[in-house]
Each structure stands twice: as structure tokens, then as C-alpha cells.
Amino acid sequence: MKFFLDTANISQIETAQNLGIIDGVTTNPSLMAKEGIKGDENVFNHYKKICSIVDGDVSAEVISTDFEGMIGEAEKLASLHPQIVVKIPVISEGIRAIKHLTSMGIRTNCTLVFNTGQALLAAKAGATYVSPFIGRLDDIGENGIELIEKLVDLFNYYGYETQVLAASIRHTNHIIKCMEAGADVATCPLDPILGLLNHPLTDAGLEKFLSDHRKLNA
Numbered sequence: 001m002k003f004f005l006d007t008a009n010i011s012q013i014e015t016a017q018n019l020g021i022i023d024g025v026t027t028n029p030s031l032m033a034k035e036g037i038k039g040d041e042n043v044f045n046h047y048k049k050i051c052s053i054v055d056g057d058v059s060a061e062v063i064s065t066d067f068e069g070m071i072g073e074a075e076k077l078a079s080l081h082p083q084i085v086v087k088i089p090v091i092s093e094g095i096r097a098i099k100h101l102t103s104m105g106i107r108t109n110c111t112l113v114f115n116t117g118q119a120l121l122a123a124k125a126g127a128t129y130v131s132p133f134i135g136r137l138d139d140i141g142e143n144g145i146e147l148i149e150k151l152v153d154l155f156n157y158y159g160y161e162t163q164v165l166a167a168s169i170r171h172t173n174h175i176i177k178c179m180e181a182g183a184d185v186a187t188c189p190l191d192p193i194l195g196l197l198n199h200p201l202t203d204a205g206l207e208k209f210l211s212d213h214r215k216l217n218a
């Protein structure tokens with residue numbers, strides 16, 4: 001399973017890249033706003049900066065909701081850097097846009113996916129990735145991981161090449177469950193990724209190794 005970092009924060013992207021465990025980055029307009037990135041040129045430069053730090057795919061989201069607007073934005077975003085994947089919302093104009101962009105060789109990440117039907121349309125339109133938001137499903141009492149399991153099974157059964165990119169991951173156990181479900185990618189904030197390292201027996205074991213070493217070498 002690939003790990004994407006779900007942030008527009010340069011310092012977190014550098015930290016994860018230095019760990020050597022991330023395969024890409026996803027952003028969205030809320031994450032860009034959180035970093036205070038505004039104005040087209042600043043936004044474009046920020047995407048280019050992210051691409052210069054990581055090796056893999058970097059998702060950059062359109063803000064238009066009409067077909068022509070999405071295509072215009074997608075062409076501009078894709079021209080910024082070969083690592084850019086254009087994020088498009090799963091609305092009818094978005095599905096049209098994904099189909100068109102796919103035929104132009106522009107890779108897409110279909111976002112704001114909350115059920116199987118939406119994911120099916122994204123896959124049929126040729127999306128490179130489909131992004132089910134599992135945390136937001138859990139927030140309303142549904143089961144985000146079950147959707148990941150279903151999509152992985154259905155895409156495998158029908159041979160869709162679209163990759164299941166689990167998004168809106170809120171905690172470390174979500175990552176483990178996505179892996180068990182067979183997600184192609186999990187995009188996560190940095191903290192849940194670092195949380196994978198935590199185990200009290202590791203801390204206690206390391207402390208014991210070091211204190212035994214200190215005793216002998218004092």
C-alpha cells in the first residue's frame with residue numbers, strides 16, 4: 001500500500017520525505033487555505049514546491065464546478081509538473097471532465113466519494129484514483145472501512161484500473177484497516193503515520209537495552 005501525505009504543509013512534507021516512507025501528496029482547497037496559500041501564482045508555486053520535495057504523485061484540486069472551468073484549470077495544473085494529478089469532485093460535470101482529461105492523458109483523482117455508485121462512475125470515466133472519505137463517513141455513523149473493502153473487491157472483480165485511495169484518514173488504526181482492506185493508497189496526515197511507530201514494549205525494550213549497555217560501559 002502506498003502512503004500519500006494529506007497536507008499542504010511544507011515542513012510536514014519534508015519530515016515525511018526525510019523518513020523515506022511517502023509515495024506522494026494530496027492537497028485540497030481547505031488544506032491550501034490552512035497554510036494561507038492564496039492567489040493563483042502562489043498556489044501554482046506551492047504545488048511546484050511540493051513536487052520538488054516528493055518523488056511521487058501530487059494531487060492538486062480544481063475549484064471550478066462546470067466542465068469548461070474544470071478542463072481549463074486541469075490543463076493549467078497538469079502543465080505545472082509531470083507529478084501533478086488533477087483532483088476533480090464526483091459531480092456530473094466532474095465525471096465528464098474526468099472522461100475528457102483521461103482521453104487527453106491527464107491523470108485524475110476523483111474526490112469527495114462516499115458510496116459505491118460514485119466510485120463506479122469515476123472508474124468508468126477512467127479516473128486514475130478514486131478517493132473515498134472514510135473519516136467523514138465514520139463521522140455520520142457509517143463505516144468508511146467497509147466502503148474501502150467493497151471498492152477494492154469490486155474494482156478487482158471487474159478489472160477497473162482505477163486505484164482506491166483511502167482519504168479522510170483520522171487515526172493510526174484507519175491506516176491498518178485500509179491496509180487489511182487492500183487499499184492501493186492511504187493518504188494521511190503526518191501524525192497517524194508516526195503513530196504506527198508507537199508501542200510501549202518498544203519504548204521499554206529500548207530503554208532496557210540502553211541501560212544495560214550504560215551499566216557495562218560506565
Ligand code: G3P
Pocket residue numbers: 006026028031133135136167168169170187
Ligand atoms: O483527503 C481528504 C481529506 O483531506 C479530508 O480529510 O479530515 O477533512 O475529512 P478530513
